[in-house]
Amino acid sequence: MKLLCSQTELHKSLQFVSRAVATRPTIPILNNILLNADARKGQLSIIGFDLSLGIQANLPASVEESGTVALPSRLFGEIISKLSDETPLSISNLNSNNQIEINSFSGTYQVSSIPADIFPKLPVVENGIPIRLEAESLIRGLRATLFASSNDEAKQILTGVHLQFNGQELECVATDGHRLAVLRLTHGVTDAGVNESGVTTENYAVTLPTRSLKELERLLSGCPSKEDIKLLYNEGQAMFIWSNQTLTSRTLEGIYPSYQNLIPTHFAQSITLDRKALIVALERVAVLAGKSNNIVKFICDSESNKLYISTDAQDIGSASESITVDFNGAPLQIAFNVQYLLDGLKVIADEIIQILCNASDTPAILTSQAEVRNFTYLIMPVQIRD
Amino acid sequence: MKLLCSQTELHKSLQFVSRAVATRPTIPILNNILLNADARKGQLSIIGFDLSLGIQANLPASVEESGTVALPSRLFGEIISKLSDETPLSISNLNSNNQIEINSFSGTYQVSSIPADIFPKLPVVENGIPIRLEAESLIRGLRATLFASSNDEAKQILTGVHLQFNGQELECVATDGHRLAVLRLTHGVTDAGVNESGVTTENYAVTLPTRSLKELERLLSGCPSKEDIKLLYNEGQAMFIWSNQTLTSRTLEGIYPSYQNLIPTHFAQSITLDRKALIVALERVAVLAGKSNNIVKFICDSESNKLYISTDAQDIGSASESITVDFNGAPLQIAFNVQYLLDGLKVIADEIIQILCNASDTPAILTSQAEVRNFTYLIMPVQIRD
Numbered sequence: 001m002k003l004l005c006s007q008t009e010l011h012k013s014l015q016f017v018s019r020a021v022a023t024r025p026t027i028p029i030l031n032n033i034l035l036n037a038d039a040r041k042g043q044l045s046i047i048g049f050d051l052s053l054g055i056q057a058n059l060p061a062s063v064e065e066s067g068t069v070a071l072p073s074r075l076f077g078e079i080i081s082k083l084s085d086e087t088p089l090s091i092s093n094l095n096s097n098n099q100i101e102i103n104s105f106s107g108t109y110q111v112s113s114i115p116a117d118i119f120p121k122l123p124v125v126e127n128g129i130p131i132r133l134e135a136e137s138l139i140r141g142l143r144a145t146l147f148a149s150s151n152d153e154a155k156q157i158l159t160g161v162h163l164q165f166n167g168q169e170l171e172c173v174a175t176d177g178h179r180l181a182v183l184r185l186t187h188g189v190t191d192a193g194v195n196e197s198g199v200t201t202e203n204y205a206v207t208l209p210t211r212s213l214k215e216l217e218r219l220l221s222g223c224p225s226k227e228d229i230k231l232l233y234n235e236g237q238a239m240f241i242w243s244n245q246t247l248t249s250r251t252l253e254g255i256y257p258s259y260q261n262l263i264p265t266h267f268a269q270s271i272t273l274d275r276k277a278l279i280v281a282l283e284r285v286a287v288l289a290g291k292s293n294n295i296v297k298f299i300c301d302s303e304s305n306k307l308y309i310s311t312d313a314q315d316i317g318s319a320s321e322s323i324t325v326d327f328n329g330a331p332l333q334i335a336f337n338v339q340y341l342l343d344g345l346k347v348i349a350d351e352i353i354q355i356l357c358n359a360s361d362t363p364a365i366l367t368s369q370a371e372v373r374n375f376t377y378l379i380m381p382v383q384i385r386d
Numbered sequence: 387m388k389l390l391c392s393q394t395e396l397h398k399s400l401q402f403v404s405r406a407v408a409t410r411p412t413i414p415i416l417n418n419i420l421l422n423a424d425a426r427k428g429q430l431s432i433i434g435f436d437l438s439l440g441i442q443a444n445l446p447a448s449v450e451e452s453g454t455v456a457l458p459s460r461l462f463g464e465i466i467s468k469l470s471d472e473t474p475l476s477i478s479n480l481n482s483n484n485q486i487e488i489n490s491f492s493g494t495y496q497v498s499s500i501p502a503d504i505f506p507k508l509p510v511v512e513n514g515i516p517i518r519l520e521a522e523s524l525i526r527g528l529r530a531t532l533f534a535s536s537n538d539e540a541k542q543i544l545t546g547v548h549l550q551f552n553g554q555e556l557e558c559v560a561t562d563g564h565r566l567a568v569l570r571l572t573h574g575v576t577d578a579g580v581n582e583s584g585v586t587t588e589n590y591a592v593t594l595p596t597r598s599l600k601e602l603e604r605l606l607s608g609c610p611s612k613e614d615i616k617l618l619y620n621e622g623q624a625m626f627i628w629s630n631q632t633l634t635s636r637t638l639e640g641i642y643p644s645y646q647n648l649i650p651t652h653f654a655q656s657i658t659l660d661r662k663a664l665i666v667a668l669e670r671v672a673v674l675a676g677k678s679n680n681i682v683k684f685i686c687d688s689e690s691n692k693l694y695i696s697t698d699a700q701d702i703g704s705a706s707e708s709i710t711v712d713f714n715g716a717p718l719q720i721a722f723n724v725q726y727l728l729d730g731l732k733v734i735a736d737e738i739i740q741i742l743c744n745a746s747d748t749p750a751i752l753t754s755q756a757e758v759r760n761f762t763y764l765i766m767p768v769q770i771r772d
Contacts (some may be wrong), residue, residue, distance in 0.1 A: 064644075070497075075702065078673045079670070104481070106706035106708065106709070107670060108705070108706050109670075109703065109705055110703050110704045112703055161665070208704070280468075284466055284468045284495075287465050287468060288461075288495070315498060316497070317496045317497040318494045319493060319496075320494050321492050331412070
């Protein structure tokens with residue numbers, strides 16, 4: 001292997017790829033990244049892979065001699081990050097031993113490498129269903145749902161985000177059993193394509209691990225908003241491809257719960273209020289709620305048009321706040337987990353929002369008039385005794 | 387207790403004071419801060435004290451009823467930090483129980499308090515030696531030395547910074563046995579005073595714990611540079627007083643080593659070089675040096691006028707850098723701990739610096755021509771076998 005490439009480009013690619021390198025892997029080789037220099041393409045590819053999530057970044061390089069090598073991810077990344085970008089870096093392997101030599105403007109570095117053939121192969125999705133998405137839409141779908149998936153590994157399929165394609169629409173769904181976030185994207189799903197076997201994407205669904213999608217959201221944040229993301233998937237594996245990057249992820253097995261039946265369609269009470277005012281009040285009350293069980297109580301009636309929010313942390317203290325709202329329905333008393341409320345409030349794009357409910361023990365909905373057809377955040381109330 | 391005060395002022399004071407609150411104290415009361423409202427002074431004092439370091443902040447308050455109370459530092463600080471600053475906060479104790487009530491613009495908070503008499507008394511230095519220092523000078527003295535003190539509690543007096551007053555001069559000194567930093571302040575020591583018993587500050591010295599002085603440096607960073615800091619000390623206790631704040635600290639016992647004898651006065655070799663170029667090169671080499679023993683080797687001769695810096699981390703890799711220098715003396719080969727070098731280089735105020743040495747096993751000095759009389763950083767070389 002022998003090549004010249006830009007320090008800036010290499011550093012950026014290493015930062016991306018390192019997100020898929022396990023910090024304490026079960027197999028030592030997974031501490032490494034794979035470098036693949038291709039003279040024909042004039043390209044250096046870098047791959048990080050933890051057996052579940054894989055990230056590949058390609059950068060232009062003038063490759064004199066093709067070659068593949070595995071290098072310790074962290075050490076190599078640290079060295080490159082500190083080098084000068086005044087002149088291109090030269091990277092080559094010394095034939096005498098298994099060392100890679102990096103030559104920069106001011107110095108020379110040698111790093112012990114590992115034979116590339118030990119590094120596990122990154123899965124490739126062949127003949128999968130292709131879907132095209134705009135970066136902006138996909139980011140929005142992920143941000144609106146990722147937080148609501150379960151952290152409990154025992155809950156298997158609920159540890160992921162469910163992507164449901166219905167023709168030209170994409171529904172992103174996540175739930176941990178206590179709350180459910182559903183975002184429907186009607187724009188930016190630019191091509192519900194047909195694969196080579198003629199199977200269309202109509203009514204196809206896939207559930208991907210939250211961790212993979214969190215990294216995808218991070219990587220896409222740096223993309224132009226209209227960047228075209230191609231999603232390919234088949235049983236067991238999904239692959240997102242855009243500009244010079246590829247992210248592959250295993251899929252989660254199992255049948256995703258039929259969440260649509262859980263969402264009430266009629267509501268006896270509605271609170272219309274300012275989103276930011278509610279966030280600020282909840283964040284204050286959360287300081288004390290956090291000292292016991294995170295429960296906050298809402299009391300509201302149509303006469304005062306005030307929402308009273310309170311919490312009581314026994315032996316420690318108590319808090320109460322009130323905000324002006326527009327209330328419709330019979331007097332309301334209901335309690336929620338304050339963190340669940342805050343999570344949902346933070347992803348609603350509108351400033352005037354609605355809380356819709358029926359009783360203190362049936363699901364409530366957070367939404368906005370503008371978004372009512374597209375975003376639904378369902379939250380189960382907490383039972384309280386007075 | 388009943389008072390009105392500004393949320394902004396209270397929040398700022400609580401942030402200062404919380405630095406002296408132990409996170410996992412041996413005695414539970416030390417988790418708390420003391421609030422003292424004084425109607426006559428129109429002042430609220432807040433005290434944090436971990437039995438070694440104490441910080442007091444005073445803020446203006448319209449006090450209707452004087453009183454003293456202890457409150458959980460973290461919880462009270464978090465509540466205040468989130469409250470609105472639109473209107474003054476009202477703080478009062480409810481006579482019915484041991485709760486403090488905070489009323490803000492939008493809500494009401496109650497926090498369980500602890501009787502103030504359990505809270506340990508903050509030591510007061512009476513009839514101590516008073517010295518006046520400018521904030522700017524004291525900060526400079528602390529930054530140039532704090533890093534060189536020992537972290538090893540067994541080294542007792544070396545875990546502190548030694549302050550030596552010689553008439554109108556202050557010498558700040560720290561050493562951990564491997565390196566020694568000495569900064570002499572000739573400006574900004576505005577008053578080597580006389581105490582009430584007529585004892586002057588000539589040739590007085592005190593050694594204070596690094597932790598206390600780190601907090602002092604932090605607190606002073608927010609001060610105007612010419613702010614007048616009064617230092618009072620006697621056996622066992624020192625007290626820094628400025629504007630609305632006081633920091634008290636126990637002193638370290640023992641006799642500080644006579645460091646002056648350790649500093650060579652003649653040198654066989656000198657390297658004159660650009661400080662930033664050396665820092666950048668060392669930081670690069672440090673990535674690999676850090677993988678083994680932090681040792682970097684310097685090789686230099688007067689013919690090439692190049693300083694070669696290298697390190698070798700067995701089985702992992704190696705690194706070498708070179709920078710242009712001005713060298714005088716017989717060819718040099720010497721090794722150092724790279725972190726010790728970087729620590730010293732980062733506090734030298736000049737851009738052209740000097741490394742002075744005699745042999746590969748005798749102390750070297752980092753200094754600058756402009757500062758040679760005021761700042762000395764001595765560093766012991768590391769023995770290497772070739």
